[in-house]
Amino acid sequence: MVFQLGSTLLDACVLSVLSQGKTYGYALTQEMKRIFDLSESSLYPVLRRLQKEKYLTTFDRPFQGRNRRYYAITPQGEEKLAEYRQEWNQYRSNVDQVLLGGLPDERK
């Protein structure tokens, strides 16, 4: 991966995945890993921080005799996600303008 995913963006992506439905730890980290080639060990601090900031919550469910920890987004998390999405749209259009479109008006 050429471009680094900043920690804020990482938070936003985790929240986005969770907003589509609660999921258990392994599934969540595998999903993130699939898209971004991240290690589980780099995801743990992200999840912990989001939990401490009350953007997500966890609960346990038994599965095949062992415990599964589920993660779910909170209402504050949804709000924060909406903020992040707005910021991302702005940021993306700025980058696109420069990287993909150039700034022809100024050159002329």
Next chain:
Amino acid sequence: MNGNKFLLKFKMALRRKKRRKRPLQKKNEFLSQLRKGLKKLPQDEIDNAMEYYEEYFEEAGPEKEEEAIASWGSPGAVASQILADYAIRQADSEPSAKRGLSTAWTVLRAIFASSVSIPVTAVSACGMVAADIVLAVAILGLGFAAVSFAVIGVMSIVIGFLVTSKNFPTMIFYIGAGLFGAGAGTALIPLVVWLCRRGFSGVSKLFQKIMRWRKTI
């Protein structure tokens, strides 16, 4: 034939020594080393972290254990990263110079524990120490400046009042300069305090981000 038998026994002995640890052992060893590394954290943090990693092993299955452990690096490195992240979270919620410094120390240890090449580790560690030294010098310098301005400012005001009888413009000058000095000194103090409380944890956060960046390339 004695020689051959000896050679055979020697080879078998070597093979026994070289035999790899079974995955279950590796997993248990990783988990127990991790727990040891996390000792200093509060119990709920330890439990939460252990639960996360234990659950990963259970879900991934025995085939993936070795691969996972290899990709994460040593349990010491993983523990250090968890400690560093915790320290930074604490520093954010209760900023103080003392907390900032202990956060800096935790992040520095995480830099050393992270399994990257020695030159990169050395540069990161030195960079962070250098940044902290610059910060400390800035704090001291500004602190002295603030105090000097304030003291000289007050002295100047006093001189101004003592000069009263002779020369009105001179008195105004001294009092004015004094007020300026005292004002500047007082204004610098909040800056110094802010640097003290937030500065070191800011540097730590920056270097933890740099560490994360290095790990992915």
